[in-house]
Amino acid sequence: MADAASHASYLPPILTFCAGAVIAVPLFRKLGQSAVLGYLAAGVLIGPSVLSVIKDPGAIRGTAEIGVVLLLFLVGLELQPARLYSMRRDILGLGLAQMGLSAAGIGFAGWYFGLSGGGAVAVGVALALSATSIALQLLEERGDGNETYGRRTFSILLFQDIAIAPVLALLPLLAATGAESGSPMRALGSLGIAIAALVAIVFAGRYLLNPIFRILANSGAKEVMTAAALLIVLGAALLMEHVGLSMAMGAFLAGVMLADSHFRHELEADIEPFRGVLLGLFFMAVGMSLDLKLVAENALLLAVAAPLLVLFKIAVVASILRVSCSTTLEALRAGALLSPAGEFAFVLLPLGLANGLLAPRQAAIVTALAAISMLLGPVVAKLLDSALLARIGAQTMDEDFDGIDDSQVMVIGFGRFGQVVTQALLLQHVNITVIDSDVEQIRAAARFGFKVYYGDGTRLDVLRAAGAGKARIICICVDNKDAALRTLEMVKAEFPNVRVHARAFDRIHAIELMKANVDYQMRETFESALDFGRVTLEAVGLTRDEADLVIDHVRDRDAQRMEIQFHEGLAAALNQVPRVMPEPLVTPKGKPKALTDETREVIEDGGAQILVGGVGEPER
Template sequence: MADVSHTSYLPAILTFCAGAVIAVPVFRRLGQSAVLGYLAAGIVIGPSVLAVIKDPDAIRGTAEIGVVLLLFLVGLELQPARLYSMRKDILGAGLAQMVLSAGVIGAVAWWFGLSLGGAVAVGLALALSATSIALQLLEERGDGGETYGRRTFSILLFQDISIAPALALLPLLATTEAEAGGSMRALAGLGFALLAVAIIVLAGRYVLNPFFRILAKAGAKEVMTAAALLIVLGAALLMEHVGLSMAMGAFLAGVLLADSHFRHELEADIEPFRGVLLGLFFMAVGMSLDLKLVADNALLLALAAPLLVLFKIAVAASILRASCSSTTEAIRAGALLSPAGEFAFVLLPLGLSLGLLNPQQGAIATALAAISMLIGPIVAKLIDIWLLSRTQAETMDEDFDGAGGTVIVVGFGRFGQVVTQALLLQHVDVTIIDSDVERIRSAAKFGFKIYYGDGTRLDVLRSAGADKAKIICVCIDKREDALHIVEMVKAEFPTVRLHVRAYDRIHAIELMKANVDYQMRETFESALGFGRVTLEGLGLTYDEASLVIDHVRDRDAQRMEIQFTEGLAASLTKVPRVTPEPLIKPKAKSKALTQETREVIEDGGAEVAVGGVGEPER
């Protein structure tokens, strides 16, 4: 019996995986969002078509964790400085879009016979937009830094923030409609909810950073991942127990960690779970779409879904156009905001469970939200093609001020600290990546963007903005890790310049083979400077000593080029042995001052020296 219980989950898991790997590539090949692939896969494997999965509600609880993790990642983006710079769009355009859309949709729902509470639930649910779809489309277009992309994100941000009060409002509406005397219990529940929020805020302020600092010192990455899931799911469970949403708890946890040095490490750890579970969530949404209900209400849904999408485009575009966006930007942003959001499938079941909606009303509203998510990205794609074809000349004159990249410095040890001093003097926008807690603390004094994380991981580099950087400076002292970073950056971010610290001469040759833009041996220039001052101490002038040092530098560069070329000709994988060798022929013969020294020299006499200045093989 044990074997049966353990293997009973495998058919469902294999079904989900098969549906995803078949549907998502097909939809991406058609130029559509992966979300559409998940929805379509869910419809096919659900009860309405193949009935491979007969009970979609059985996986909804697990799938909703994907939404929880999505809100946590949204919360991680809510840094105070970023929020302040976006305040007008968030509080202005975001609030106006939510109020107008929810008000009109709710009024139409009330006109169709829904109760006041049910109309509010439907209005709020359908006024929200799909954050995952909009952000994915922006990423695919590479327009996240464009004006319309930033304004779209601001409205999505307000919607995500408004989810928390919306989730708190629906139980109050249900209590008010059910019994007037229950308002005291509702207020008591609200008090418990506020207490839970206060607990999470205090824990985030005084516990989370020291907690992660202790774990970081332990050096176990899997424990950091487990701790991140513990914090997110623990906050979510606490909020669920006081009558609010799990998503709200995760959102608060993310906000409290937005200024943490461990933010991007947490983001990189959570992202794979978020992606898989959010995909599962969309498949669950597709499975819950009752095609028989859609067929029975075909005329209503066929009219309502396109009207909903076009109405939301018109509202968002009008608001953005009135707040000084160009017509093209306003329409493109409105198109991205047109599908119903992920939280429609949280708010509508909540309204159903509270009695604000009857099963028929809830099913039709859910079907309307799902259909809008299917057609919304297609409409956005068509509108984008049409607008770009008509306004090509206009887009050439767009303002790209501030779109320039930054410098990312991987490694903030003794070498990286000196490099960043010059950048700091010129007020360059610098991002530091390091996995050492003490170095992170030191970097905080410089005023840089600081990300705790492993710079050898692609997801950490991507999260830190490597795709938008102008230069990535690799300043770590491990040669293998430096070469690994170079390989990743060359493959994933080919337009970014690479400046790399070389450990020694062999490492420098390897970096030259990897076609980095600039490399420097960590002790070479400092040793030349030391030698110049020594020459001055022997009586040479500064100019005379500098001329000698320049001569040494030129000869070393010539020798490096010879070794680089010979190494490539000999073998693509074999690096020639490098040992110290003088760049000019000495006038005097070396003299051993002791017998032990003479024996050491004679034992090594058979070796062939092909190296450079003062660098033993290491």
């Protein structure tokens, strides 16, 4: 058994990473820069080139790369077939053009300055890729994911992610050229094994994953769902690594296979915390890998090459988008987001070195160039964005905004109450998203044709993942009044522009919801009981109009009492009375009559209780 000292040895580096993130990220955000830049700067500071708190950055690179793996899984989760099909022109057209032109220009420059043909291809492709994590993080911070330039940026990033697999297979083929005759055959054999592994992942995702998650969801153990999500993501990643492809490719495929799953948003919420922490660690590892001694020795070269690389990639993307009918503003903003070298440069360049395409010094200089571009890119994007906004004005930013449908409604809870609510919306063809943690209710909602997702609606991360901030109305229809109140408070705090309608259980719950600023609440049995009473009045001889007048009178009296209790009475009474007892809205003409001795005792005891209530509804 390990002693205390061996356990304690893990603590200094963990505390160092945490301290670096806690200090650097808020500082850079305060300066108006991206969190990514804060992580990179923290890595440089604690790495071997400055303070040398962490002496071996490579020791944590394997763990840190899991952050990129999880990021690609989350990217895959966003790619439902319908959305992927609608983006096909941008993905294939813009993505292929950006990748081809950028790689050709960078590769030619590398060949001109002395790289071999294979090395020039490796460097060109490695630096042509963009930092998915940086671009998506900046889009998230700006809230521009639904902007036209945001969608087109994502399309290009998606093509790059898809292109990683053939690129990883290409480098060994380049290295095999001119070698012994068996090398190309071995490379082609490895490619065949990789394709077989891809087919296996697709088959498992299509036929096995949803049934497995359904069984786990029925077990009711949330932590098991998290463990299963990590098992699938990391398992697919490990399989891809064993057949010679990238771990991120396996995770991306696993995400795509689950993109149409009802469990998609629950998985996204479970994975997100791990992704955020490990991706931050990855950026710190990139910063730590920057060899400042090498940078100083090649200061002039890197000082010229890094800005030229960033500006060249901006020019390529901006030109492509302008040709494809984007505005100048959109084209420049997208180009700035895609200007830094990507995370996979740190995978492709060592692979090029291992296959003999690059000399060690060449690989080190290009790796430093990639890292510097990741430091420089977010700064350029921020400066360019500020300059464009100052010149053109914020109004231009909204001209091409593809807003959400005004009829978008999110329903949390698809039980007996939520099902009735959605029937009226369904008749008017309102776009509805349903969230429920009950597998059977999810199946029921699927029959209605709604967007249905398995997840806990009381969790903020689930709501965000399901698009709560984009909804026009959120209907809280869950069958737990505490959960309903927590969800309301959370939605009002995090999504203040969204209108909230809530199901109330009883009078106390209704007033609690009102205190929490609900936009509309309805006690679940109130209107149905009034209608029941109206029919009963008709049955004892009243006309329909007479019965309606009586029911309207009851409704008005109850509303008046609710208003009084909301402003004056109920808050104080809640501290004194354990429950709300029913109280008539008008003074009864007759006295109560007990038909048995037991009933008489109950009535007499009840007379001593303090009554604070309205129409019916004792607290349950």
